[in-house]
Amino acid sequence: MLHVSMIGCGAIGVGVMELLKSDPEVSFDLVIVPEAGLDAARPVVSSLAPQARVAARLDDDGVRPDLLIECAGHRAIEEHILPALARGIPCMVVSVGALSEPGLAERLEAAARQGKTQVQLLSGAIGAIDALSAAKIGGLDSVIYTGRKPPQAWKDTPAEALFALDSLETATVIFEGTARQAARLYPKNANVAATLSLAGLGMDHTQVRLLADPGVTENVHHVEAKGAFGGFELTMRGKPLAANPKTSALTVFSVVRALGNRAHALAI
Ligand SMILES: NC(=O)C1=CN([C@@H]2O[C@H](COP(=O)(O)OP(=O)(O)OC[C@H]3O[C@@H](n4cnc5c(N)ncnc54)[C@H](O)[C@@H]3O)[C@@H](O)[C@H]2O)C=CC1
Numbered sequence: 153m154l155h156v157s158m159i160g161c162g163a164i165g166v167g168v169m170e171l172l173k174s175d176p177e178v179s180f181d182l183v184i185v186p187e188a189g190l191d192a193a194r195p196v197v198s199s200l201a202p203q204a205r206v207a208a209r210l211d212d213d214g215v216r217p218d219l220l221i222e223c224a225g226h227r228a229i230e231e232h233i234l235p236a237l238a239r240g241i242p243c244m245v246v247s248v249g250a251l252s253e254p255g256l257a258e259r260l261e262a263a264a265r266q267g268k269t270q271v272q273l274l275s276g277a278i279g280a281i282d283a284l285s286a287a288k289i290g291g292l293d294s295v296i297y298t299g300r301k302p303p304q305a306w307k308d309t310p311a312e313a314l315f316a317l318d319s320l321e322t323a324t325v326i327f328e329g330t331a332r333q334a335a336r337l338y339p340k341n342a343n344v345a346a347t348l349s350l351a352g353l354g355m356d357h358t359q360v361r362l363l364a365d366p367g368v369t370e371n372v373h374h375v376e377a378k379g380a381f382g383g384f385e386l387t388m389r390g391k392p393l394a395a396n397p398k399t400s401a402l403t404v405f406s407v408v409r410a411l412g413n414r415a416h417a418l419a420i
C-alpha cells in the first residue's frame with residue numbers, strides 16, 4: 153500500500169482521487185490546500201478519500217508519507233516540495249513550468265540530494281518525454297513546440313490584455329520565443345514547454361509558439377524534434393477538463409499512471 157499526501161484539491165487533484173478511490177494499493181492520507189481553501193476542500197476530500205485529512209501543510213512530526221505529490225501550482229513547489237525533499241520524502245511534481253525560475257531546478261536537486269531521495273517531474277499533458285530524453289543522450293539539434301488552445305483557455309493570462317480573445321476569428325499567435333520566456337509569461341499554460349525543455353534542449357534553446365485558435369476545442373500540443381537519433385513529430389489533441397479548461401485531461405491520467413507505477417508490482 154502506497155501512502156500518499158497530495159498538494160492541491162482542484163481540477164487535477166479531484167480527478168486523481170476520483171480515479172484512484174477504489175485502488176486498494178493507493179491511500180491518500182493527507183490533502184494539502186492553502187488555509188483559505190480548507191473549508192471548501194473538506195467535503196470534497198471526505199467524499200473521495202474518507203480516510204484523508206485536509207491541512208495547510210505536511211506535519212513536521214507526524215507520520216511521513218511514502219510520497220508527496222504536487223497538483224497545485226508553481227508556488228506549492230517552494231512551499232511544500234523543497235522542505236519535504238530535504239526531509240527525505242520522495243516527491244512528484246506536475247507544475248513543471250515552475251522550474252523555469254532561475255535556480256529552482258538546482259535547488260530541487262540539492263534538496264533531494266540532502267534528503268537522499270528523488271523528485272520525479274511528471275509528463276502531464278504531453279507524450280514522448282521518454283523518446284525525447286533518450287534522444288538527448290545522442291544529441292539534439294532542434295526542438296520546436298507549438299501549443300494551440302481555444303481562446304478562452306488564455307483568459308487570465310497576458311494574452312487577455314493584448315488580444316480581443318472573445319472575438320478572435322482566426323488562429324492568432326499570442327507568443328513566440330524561448331521556453332523560459334513562455335513559462336514566465338504563461339505559467340499555467342507553459343508546463344508542457346518546460347517539460348519538453350527539461351527533457352530535451354533546455355529552456356533557452358527550445359522554441360515555443362503559442363496560439364489562441366477559435367477553430368479548436370482541444371488543447372493541441374505539437375512537437376518536432378531532430379537530432380542524431382533521427383526525428384519525430386507528435387501531435388496531441390488533449391480534451392480539456394470541464395473543471396479547468398487550461399488543463400488537459402491527460403494530466404490527470406499521467407498522475408494516476410505515475411502513482412500506479414509506484415504502487416503496483418508491474419510498472420509501465
Ligand atoms: N505538467 C502539465 O502538463 C500540467 C501541469 N499543470 C499544473 O497543475 C497545476 C494544478 O492544475 P489544476 O488542478 O487544473 O488547477 P486548479 O486551479 O483547478 O487547482 C489548484 C489547487 O491547488 C491548490 N493550491 C494552489 N496553490 C497552492 C499552494 N501553494 N499550496 C497548496 N495548495 C495550493 C488550490 O487551492 C487548488 O485546490 C497548475 O497550476 C499547473 O501548474 C496543469 C496542466 C498540465
Ligand SMILES: O=C([O-])CC(=O)C(=O)O
Binds near residue numbers: 341
Ligand atoms: O494542456 C495542458 O494541460 C496544459 C498546458 O498546456 C501546459 O501547462 O503547458
